[in-house]
Amino acid sequence: xxxxxxxxxxxxxxxxxxxxxxxxxxxxxxxxxxxxxxxxxxxxxxxxxxxxxxxxxxxxxxxxxxxxxxxxxxxxxxxxxxxxxxxxxxxxxxxxxxxxxxxxxxxxxxxxxxxxxxxxxxxxxxxxxxxxxxxxxxxxxxxxxxxxxxxxxxxxxxxxxxxxxxxxxxxxxxxxxxxxxxxxxxxxxxxxxxxxxxxxxxxxxxxxxxxxxxxxxxxxxxxxxxxxxxxxxxxxxxxxxxxxxxxxxxxxxxxxxxxxxxxxxxxxxxxxxxxxxxxxxxxxxxxxxxxxxxxxxxxxxxxxxxxxxxxxxxxxxxxxxxxxxxxxxxxxxxxxxxxxxxxxxxxxxxxxxxxxxxxxxxxxxxxxxxxxxxxxxxxxxxxxxxxxxxxxxxxxxxxxxxxxxxxxxxxxxxxxxxxxxxxxxxxxxxxxxxxxxxxxxxxxxxxxxxxxxxxxxxxxxxxxxxxxxxxxxxxxxxxxxxxxxxxxxxxxxxxxxxxxxxxxxxxxxxxxxxxxxxxxxxxxxxxxxxxxxxxxxxxxxxxxxxxxxxxxxxxxxxxxxxxxxxxxxxxxxxxxxxxxxxxxxxxxxxxxxxxxxxxxxxxxxxxxxxxxxxxxxxxxxxxxxxxxxxxxxxxxxxxxxxxxxxxxxxxxxxxxxxxxxxxxxxx
Numbered sequence: 001x002x003x004x005x006x007x008x009x010x011x012x013x014x015x016x017x018x019x020x021x022x023x024x025x026x027x028x029x030x031x032x033x034x035x036x037x038x039x040x041x042x043x044x045x046x047x048x049x050x051x052x053x054x055x056x057x058x059x060x061x062x063x064x065x066x067x068x069x070x071x072x073x074x075x076x077x078x079x080x081x082x083x084x085x086x087x088x089x090x091x092x093x094x095x096x097x098x099x100x101x102x103x104x105x106x107x108x109x110x111x112x113x114x115x116x117x118x119x120x121x122x123x124x125x126x127x128x129x130x131x132x133x134x135x136x137x138x139x140x141x142x143x144x145x146x147x148x149x150x151x152x153x154x155x156x157x158x159x160x161x162x163x164x165x166x167x168x169x170x171x172x173x174x175x176x177x178x179x180x181x182x183x184x185x186x187x188x189x190x191x192x193x194x195x196x197x198x199x200x201x202x203x204x205x206x207x208x209x210x211x212x213x214x215x216x217x218x219x220x221x222x223x224x225x226x227x228x229x230x231x232x233x234x235x236x237x238x239x240x241x242x243x244x245x246x247x248x249x250x251x252x253x254x255x256x257x258x259x260x261x262x263x264x265x266x267x268x269x270x271x272x273x274x275x276x277x278x279x280x281x282x283x284x285x286x287x288x289x290x291x292x293x294x295x296x297x298x299x300x301x302x303x304x305x306x307x308x309x310x311x312x313x314x315x316x317x318x319x320x321x322x323x324x325x326x327x328x329x330x331x332x333x334x335x336x337x338x339x340x341x342x343x344x345x346x347x348x349x350x351x352x353x354x355x356x357x358x359x360x361x362x363x364x365x366x367x368x369x370x371x372x373x374x375x376x377x378x379x380x381x382x383x384x385x386x387x388x389x390x391x392x393x394x395x396x397x398x399x400x401x402x403x404x405x406x407x408x409x410x411x412x413x414x415x416x417x418x419x420x421x422x423x424x425x426x427x428x429x430x431x432x433x434x435x436x437x438x439x440x441x442x443x444x445x446x447x448x449x450x451x452x453x454x455x456x457x458x459x460x461x462x463x464x465x466x467x468x469x470x471x472x473x474x475x476x477x478x479x480x481x482x483x484x485x486x487x488x489x490x491x492x493x494x495x496x497x498x499x500x501x502x503x504x505x506x507x508x509x510x511x512x513x514x515x516x517x518x519x520x521x522x523x524x525x526x527x528x529x530x531x532x533x534x535x536x537x538x539x540x541x542x543x544x545x546x547x548x549x550x551x552x553x554x555x556x557x558x559x560x561x562x563x564x565x566x567x568x569x570x571x572x573x574x575x576x577x578x579x580x581x582x583x584x585x586x587x588x589x590x591x592x593x594x595x596x597x598x599x600x601x602x603x604x605x606x607x608x609x610x611x612x613x614x615x616x617x618x619x620x621x622x623x624x625x626x627x628x629x630x631x632x633x634x635x636x637x638x639x640x641x642x643x644x645x646x647x648x649x650x651x652x653x654x655x656x657x658x659x660x661x662x663x664x665x666x667x
Contacts, residue, residue, distance in 0.1 A: 001043045006050055009040055013056040014643055015627055029376065031314040034083055054646030058302050070145040071138075071639075076168060076227040078116055078137040080302055081285060081309040087264055090286065093308050094260040101293045107238045108266040109224060109254040111283035111309055114174030115203045117150065118143070118227060121160055121167040129160040129167060136206065140302075146206055152215035155222070155250045162247055168227035169244070172252070175202040176278040179218040180348070197346050197376075198280055220279075224252040237289045256289060267310055274315070280346055283311045316375035316385060317343045321368055324355065324399050326406040330434035330515055332422040334401055334412055336361065338372070338384060346376045353382040358401050359419040365389065367396040405430075426567070432466070433459050435515055439467045443521055444513030445502045449495050457485050467513065468571045470499060471578035507534055507584040510575070516562045518555045525618070526550040527559075528584035534572065535582060538563045549623075593665055594622030598631055602645065603638030605658045613661065620665050628653060636661050 001009075013036050019027050037056065044051045051058065084090055097104050120133040134150030135143040150156050153173065160167065175183075175198040183201060184194045195201035205217045226233045226240045233240035241251045255266045267284045274281055287307045288294050294306025323339040336355040343350060353374060355361050364387050366372065371388040401421045403412050410425030423431065436455045440447040447470075458464045461483075463476060473480065474496050486492045511524040511534060526549050531537050537545075537559075545556035562568055576582055599617050601610045601624065608616070613636060614624045628635060628647040635648040635655045648655050656664065 001039075001046070003047075003050065006040075006043050006047070009036065009043070010055060011627075011629070011647075012036060013040060014647060017056060018627075018643060029314050031311070034085065034311055037083070038085070052650055054643065054650055072133065072135045072143050072145045074118065074135065074141060074143060075120070076118075078118060078140050078143065078170065079304040080140070081111075081307045082303040083283070083309050083311050085311050087267070087310075090263060090267070090308065090310055091260045093286070094263060097288060097293070097297060097306075098259075100296055101288075101290070103290075104293055105238075105289040106257045106263055107241075107254050107285075107287045107289050108257055108263055108270070109252045109285045109287070110270050110277070110281045111285045112172040112174050112222060112224075112252065113199045113280040113282045114172040115199070115206055117146065117171060117173050117206070117221065119150065119156065119169045119171070119223075121164075121169070123165050129162050129164060131156065131158050144207065148211045149206055149208060149214040152211050153219045153221055155220050157249060160247060160249070164230055167229045167233075169223045169229075169249070170225040170227050171221045171223035173202055173206050173219055173221045174198065174279045175205070175217065175219060177280075177344075178278065183217060184348075197348055220250075222250050222252040224254075224285075234291050237287055237291055271312055274312075275344075281312075283309045285309050314375050315345055316373050317345060318371055318373055318388065319343045321366065321370045321372050323368060325352075326401070328405060328407045328423055328428060328430035328434070330431055330438055331517055332424065332428065332431050333415075334405065334421045334423060336399075336401055338366075340372060340374065343374060345374065345382065350374065350376075350382040353384050355384070355399075357419040358414070358421060361399050361401070365398050367392070367399050369393050369396040407431075429459055432464070436464060436467065436470070438515045439470070439513040441513075444515075445505055445509050447495075447498055447502050449498055454486055454495070461485070466567075466571050468574035468578065471503070471575065471580060473499065503578070503580045505581060507532075507582055510534070510580060510582070511537075514562065514568075516558050518558045522623075523548075523550045523555055523559075529621075532584045532586075533582060535576075538569075538572070590619050590621075591665075592621035593667075594620040597622045597633040599624050599634050599636055600626070600628050600632050600644060600648075601636045605636070605638040607658065613658070616665070617661075634661075634664075 013033075016028055016033055016036070040055070041057055044055065044057060084093065094106065097106075116137040118135050118137075119131055120135075121129045122132045124130040131147070131151065133145065134147045134156070136146055137143050151158060177198065180195065180198040180201060186192075187194050195204075201217070202219060205214050205219055208214050223241070223244060225237075226244075228234075229240070233243060238254060238256045241254055245251045253270070255269075257263045257266060263286055267286075270281070270284045285307060286309075288297070291306075294304075296306075298305045319340045319342075321338055321340050325337045325339050327335045327337070329335060336357070338353045338355050340351055340353070355364075355366070364384065366384070366387045369392070371391040373385040373388065374382055375385050376382055401412065404410070405412050405423035405425060405428055407430030408423065408425050408428040410423050410428055412421050412423050414420070415422050425431075433452075433456050436459065437452055439445055440450040440455070455464070458473075463473065463480075463485075464470060477492060477496060480486055481489050481492050486495050506528075508521070508524045508528045511528060512521045527537055527545075528534075530548055531540070540560075542556045542560045545551050545559055546553060551559070563572075572582075594617055599622055601613050601617075605613060617624055617636075625632065628644050628651065630651060632648065632651070632653045635644060635653050637645050637648075637655050637657060645655065647653075
C-alpha cells in the first residue's frame with residue numbers, strides 16, 4: 001500500500017467512525033468496517049512510521065455530545081476491545097496469555113450491540129451505596145452525564161446493598177426486540193419516522209434531554225465490568241460479576257473457561273443462541289479472569305488490556321422472493337423492489353430490498369420464486385447478497401422490468417446514459433406526485449402540512465398538473481372544502497395560508513424545488529449567489545453555467561435543458577405571475593470576504609450553534625462541508641472537537657476558534 005492510499009483509507013474509516021459513534025447512523029456493516037480496520041492494521045504493521053496519534057487504530061470513535069448532557073471526564077478510561085475475526089486468532093491469543101501465566105482463566109461473554117455506560121456509586125449520609133453519576137463513553141476519556149436518564153432504566157439500581165465506600169460499574173445499555181418493535185409500531189400509527197435498528201434507537205434514547213421519553217421507551221442494561229471497587233470484586237472478574245448478580249445487579253451472560261477449546265465451545269454456544277436472545281449481539285468477548293494479569297497484555301492506548309472480541313460473520317438469512325414491486329420516481333425512473341417472505345435481521349423484521357435496475361437483476365440472475373440470501377448493510381438497509389440457484393424451482397426465469405409504466409401504462413425504455421428504465425410519458429401521474437412531494441419538502445419550498453396523502457389525491461383528481469398549480473389552489477378553496485380532500489374549512493385555510501406564505505421564500509428554495517436532475521441545494525445556492533435572479537440564469541449558456549462553483553458538465557446540461565424546455569418555461573412564468581419570489585435578495589450584512597473558502601465546523605462553540613455559524617459563513621460568501629479534507633480552508637473548532645481536529649492537524653489545515661472566525665470576517 002502506498003502512503004496516499006493509506007491516508008485515503010484513514011479518511012474513509014474516520015468518516016464511518018463518525019457516522020457510527022456520533023451520528024448513530026452507520027452506512028456500512030460492522031463486517032465491512034472491520035475489514036477496513038484490518039487493512040489499516042496491516043498497513044501500519046508494515047509501515048509503523050506512518051502511524052500518528054489520530055490514526056483510527058489509536059483512538060475511540062465517539063465524541064461527547066454536549067447537546068444531550070454535561071461533559072464528564074472518566075475516572076477510568078472507557079476503552080475499546082480489540083477485535084479478532086477467526087478462531088485461530090482466538091487460540092493464538094490464549095496461547096500467548098498461557099505462555100506468560102499458565103494458570104490464567106478466561107471469561108467468555110456475549111458482546112451486546114448497544115451503548116456503553118459507566119455507573120458511579122458512593123456511600124451517602126445514610127450509609128447507603130447510592131448512584132451518583134451515569135456517563136456514556138464518548139471518546140473514551142470524556143463522556144456525557146446521563147444520570148437522569150439512567151435513573152429511569154429499570155435495570156439500573158439506584159441503591160446497592162453492598163458494604164463499600166464507592167464502586168464503579170460499566171455495562172451495555174440496549175433495547176430489546178420487543179420494545180423496539182413496539183416503538184416502531186407506535187411511530188407507524190402516528191405517521192412518524194421509524195427507527196433503523198435497536199442500537200441506534202437505544203443510543204438516541206439514552207441521550208434524550210427528557211427522561212420521561214427515556215422511561216417510556218424501556219431501555220435495559222447489563223453490567224459487564226467492575227471499573228473500580230474492592231479486591232473481592234476486582235481480583236477475579238467472574239467472581240465479581242457473580243457477587244453483583246447475587247445483589248440483584250443484572251450482569252452479562254458469561255462463562256469461566258480454562259483453555260482455548262472451552263473458549264471456542266462457549267463462543268459457538270453464544271453464536272447458536274443469537275436468535276434466542278431478546279437483544280442483538282455482534283460478537284463474543286474473551287477476558288483474562290485474573291484482573292492483575294491483564295496489564296501484561298497491553299496492545300495500545302485505545303484497547304482494554306487483556307480483552308479480545310471475536311466478531312461473528314454478518315448476519316444473513318435465506319428467504320423466498322415472492323414478488324417484484326414497481327414504483328415510479330419524479331424523474332420517471334422505474335424502481336424495482338424485491339418483496340420476500342419476512343425474516344428477522346439485526347433486531348428488525350424485513351421483507352423488502354431494492355433491486356436497483358435491470359443490470360443488477362441480470363447480474364444476480366434473480367426471478368420470482370427464487371431462494372435468496374439477504375443481509376443488512378450498515379445493520380440498517382436490507383440487501384440481497386446472492387441467489388441460491390441450486391434451489392430454483394422449475395419454470396423460474398430472470399425477472400424483466402416491463403416495457404410499460406406500472407403507473408400510467410406509457411412506454412418504458414432504458415435511459416441512454418444509465419442502466420435505469422424510465423417512463424417517457426410526461427403526464428405520468430406517479431412522476432408528478434413524486435415531483436410535487438419533492439417541491440413541498442423541507443429542503444425545497446418547505447410547505448409544512450402539505451402531506452403525501454393530500455398531494456396524491458389532488459394530483460389524481462386533476463387539481464394539480466404541475467408545480468405552478470399549487471399556487472392556484474386558493475381559487476378552488478370552496479371545492480376543496482366541499483370534497484374534503486384537505487379536511488374541513490379550518491385545515492384547508494391553514495394549508496392555503498402556508499402555501500401563500502411560501503411565495504416569499506428564498507429563490508434558492510424554489511430552484512431546489514424544480515427537481516432538476518443532478519442539481520441539489522448546493523448548486524442552487526451557488527447559482528443564485530452569483531446571478532441572484534432565476535430569469536437571468538435562464539439566459540445562460542451551458543459554458544457559462546459550468547463557470548459556476550459546484551456546477552459540472554453534467555449539471556450544466558441538466559440545468560440548461562430544464563430551463564429551455566417550453567413546458568418548464570411556461571411553468572416558471574406562471575409561478576412568477578402568481579407572485580412566487582424569483583430573486584435572491586442581498587441579505588443584510590452579506591459580504592464576499594470568505595468567497596472561495598471552504599469551512600468545516602466541529603465541537604461546541606461558546607456563543608453560537610453550528611447552524612448559526614454555518615449561516616454566518618455562507619452570509620459572507622464561504623462554503624461549509626461536512627468532513628475535513630485537503631480542500632478544507634479552515635476548521636472552526638469548539639470544545640470536544642475530536643477526530644476532525646486531529647484530521648485537520650494532520651493535513652495542516654488552519655484551525656480557528658469562534659473568536660478567530662469572527663476576526664476573519666471582521667478583518
